[in-house]
Amino acid sequence: MIQCLPLPALSRDCALFLDIDGTLLDFSLSPDRVFVPPELPPLLRRLEAWLGGALALLSGRKLADIDALFGPGFAAGAEHGALLRAANGEMIVETSPNSTLAVLAAPLREAVAARPGTLLEEKSFGLTLHWRAAPAMAGELTVLAGKLAAPHPELLLLSAHEALEIRPRGTDKGAALETFMSRQPFAGRRPIFVGDDVTDEPAIASASAMGGLGLHVARDFGGATQIVRTWLAESLEQGGGGATA
Numbered sequence: 001m002i003q004c005l006p007l008p009a010l011s012r013d014c015a016l017f018l019d020i021d022g023t024l025l026d027f028s029l030s031p032d033r034v035f036v037p038p039e040l041p042p043l044l045r046r047l048e049a050w051l052g053g054a055l056a057l058l059s060g061r062k063l064a065d066i067d068a069l070f071g072p073g074f075a076a077g078a079e080h081g082a083l084l085r086a087a088n089g090e091m092i093v094e095t096s097p098n099s100t101l102a103v104l105a106a107p108l109r110e111a112v113a114a115r116p117g118t119l120l121e122e123k124s125f126g127l128t129l130h131w132r133a134a135p136a137m138a139g140e141l142t143v144l145a146g147k148l149a150a151p152h153p154e155l156l157l158l159s160a161h162e163a164l165e166i167r168p169r170g171t172d173k174g175a176a177l178e179t180f181m182s183r184q185p186f187a188g189r190r191p192i193f194v195g196d197d198v199t200d201e202p203a204i205a206s207a208s209a210m211g212g213l214g215l216h217v218a219r220d221f222g223g224a225t226q227i228v229r230t231w232l233a234e235s236l237e238q239g240g241g242g243a244t245a
Contacts, residue, residue: 007220008213010235015054015189015212016047017177017203020061020069022161022196023217026225029133030119031061034069041070043233048074050241053087053185058173058193058203060165062123080167080199081176082125086183093179097124098168100155104148111144126167128160135162160197174202181210194221194228 010016018024021034028034048055056075057066063078063085075087084093105122108129112118117134118141120127129145131137145164149155158165177193180186191212193203204214221227 007215007231009238010047010051010192010232011190012051012239013189014051015056015181015186015191016051017056017058017173017180017191017193017207018044019173019193019195019200019203020057020059020066022225023194023200023228024225025069027132027161030130031065031121031128036069037229040229043229043236044070044074046241047232047236048087050236050239051185051189054189056177056180056186058176058195058200060123060126060128060160060199075180077173077176077180079123079125079171080165081171081173081179082167084176084179092183093176095125095168095171098154100152100168101125101127101166103152104145104155104166107148108145111141115141125171126165128166129164130162132162138162158199160199165199172202173200174206177203177206178210 021027025034025036056077058077059066060080061078063076063083066076066078073087077084082095085091105127108120108127112120115134115137118131118137120129129141131141142164145157145166149157149166154168156167156169177191181191191207191210193207194215195203196217204216207214217223217228
């Protein structure tokens with residue numbers, strides 16, 4: 001078993017925020033082909049119970065995708081915080097879709113259709129170009145996306161792991177974390193966030209600024225999602241939260 005790096009164990013007074021892809025799950029050639037270790041959803045449920053419900057998943061994925069991966073009922077910030085949902089199903093934040101994204105979607109669809117191994121992930125509040133299966137296409141697609149987005153200053157382009165995020169300005173995982181921290185059962189706890197790329201940096205910064213801890217998979221876990229999962233399981237075991245998977 002891979003051993004966790006020396007990190008402080010979680011405590012029951014924490015509020016835990018977790019990115020998904022590259023943090024809890026290894027990347028795959030396409031977002032719909034990721035593998036969810038069967039022990040992971042039950043582990044997250046036990047952590048959620050141990051923390052009194054103060055666990056949320058913060059992801060660039062659509063809300064329906066998060067539920068499909070882990071099961072419904074988790075507090076979640078989807079599409080980089082454009083949608084925030086409490087564990088009881090209450091929608092906390094529901095941003096209006098940006099109509100400009102449709103202007104970019106059509107030419108980007110044509111671009112990926114002409115470049116085997118690339119794909120366009122279309123979401124309500126963003127677009128993501130993926131080239132994990134065709135890394136040589138990264139430069140071409142990045143330049144094209146930049147040209148298409150240039151007339152629309154309300155859009156933000158962010159590099160991710162072998163992908164490019166295109167989304168409206170004004171929402172990010174840091175703001176999502178802060179919104180959750182203003183509500184029960186998160187309020188008054190110490191925020192802990194774990195993420196892996198540039199889109200996670202706002203939440204890493206917010207958690208640290210609020211007296212908590214912002215952790216990065218590459219910097220703090222040797223770049224391995226298995227180490228993140230092991231750290232979560234060992235924290236639960238050490239805290240008396242029940243048997244780990």
